[in-house]
Amino acid sequence: EADIYQTPRYLVIGTGKKITLECSQTMGHDKMYWYQQDPGMELHLIHYSYGVNSTEKGDLSSESTVSRIRTEHFPLTLESARPSHTSQYLCASSEYTRSGNTIYFGEGSWLTVV
Amino acid sequence: GENVEQHPSTLSVQEGDSAVIKCTYSDSASNYFPWYKQELGKGPQLIIDIRSNVGEKKDQRIAVTLNKTAKHFSLHITETQPEDSAVYFCAASKGGSYIPTFGRGTSLIVHP
Numbered sequence: 676e677a678d679i680y681q682t683p684r685y686l687v688i689g690t691g692k693k694i695t696l697e698c699s700q701t702m703g704h705d706k707m708y709w710y711q712q713d714p715g716m717e718l719h720l721i722h723y724s725y726g727v728n729s730t731e732k733g734d735l736s737s738e739s740t741v742s743r744i745r746t747e748h749f750p751l752t753l754e755s756a757r758p759s760h761t762s763q764y765l766c767a768s769s770e771y772t773r774s775g776n777t778i779y780f781g782e783g784s785w786l787t788v789v
Numbered sequence: 790g791e792n793v794e795q796h797p798s799t800l801s802v803q804e805g806d807s808a809v810i811k812c813t814y815s816d817s818a819s820n821y822f823p824w825y826k827q828e829l830g831k832g833p834q835l836i837i838d839i840r841s842n843v844g845e846k847k848d849q850r851i852a853v854t855l856n857k858t859a860k861h862f863s864l865h866i867t868e869t870q871p872e873d874s875a876v877y878f879c880a881a882s883k884g885g886s887y888i889p890t891f892g893r894g895t896s897l898i899v900h901p
Contacts, residue, residue: 679832706887715876718833718891725887733888765832769887774840775821776887778880780832 678702679781681766687787688756696751696784698766707749708778710765711735718765724749756788791816793881795892803900808869810895812879813861819881822862823889824853827876836877837864869899 682697700707709722710733720733724743738760739753749768753760766781792815802808812822820841825833839846839853839862846853850869855862866873876896882889 715894715896717893718878720888723888767832771887774838775823775884776882776889777823777835777838778889780825780834782832783830 679766679768679779681764681781681784683784684782685785685787687789690757690788692756692788694753694756694786696764696766696786698749698751698781699747700749700768700779701747702768702770702779703746704768704770704779705746706769706776707743708767708769709733709739709741709749709751710767710780711737712763712765712783714763722751756786758788761786761788791819791881791883791890793879793890793892795879795895797895798893799896799898801898801900802869804869804871806869808866808873808897808899810864810877810879810897811861812863812881812892813859814881814890815860816881816883817857817860818883820884821882821889822853822855823880824864825878825880827878827894829875833878866897869897871899871901873897874899 678701680699705726710718719735721737722741764784769778795812823838826836827833852865876894879892880889
């Protein structure tokens with residue numbers, strides 16, 4: 676099992692502010708992901724990383740950016756938040772087991788932009 | 790690319806009944822099928838998974854079945870309890886790919 680830590684869990688910020696959502700994992704997983712999810716709705720992949728210095732955009736276009744300088748850390752940044760960015764953001768990491776590529780999710784960061 | 794359809798979107802059952810959630814996939818190369826449970830306010834958690842070389846897998850009240858020919862797999866929950874109420878997601882992925890395709894989710898409500 677992986678331990679994925681996301682901070683902050685809840686954040687309310689004003690339009691135009693810059694914010695960074697932090698994500699850390701302690702299992703040494705190379706693969707990490709960011710998903711965007713509206714309450715009870717589909718999971719949309721917005722960014723992923725195969726390892727240090729690797730970042731890729733996901734299926735859903737996002738104005739956010741990510742970085743992967745350390746294996747355990749995969750922060751997501753919004754340079755200028757807008758109300759349309761209000762959502763839940765889920766960080767995840769994965770390991771390849773005998774079954775397949777198993778993804779482990781964090782508890783999520785709920786972002787509200789007012 | 791892979792496409793995963795999940796049905797129903799909402800499922801309401803009485804405590805003690807069984808619940809079945811079905812998913813179909815399009816890519817015959819997919820070979821790994823996990824199921825996730827997401828409780829309110831939390832991230833999805835893996836509850837059971839199955840590989841394509843296995844037809845059925847059980848873990849207490851939860852079972853998953855896979856029909857490779859028809860390209861569909863199902864989650865079965867027996868003797869449902871109120872704490873089973875959550876959103877369930879199926880997913881499919883293939884060897885060498887680290888990006889699974891998720892279904893749209895099923896909201897299961899178990900009435901006491």
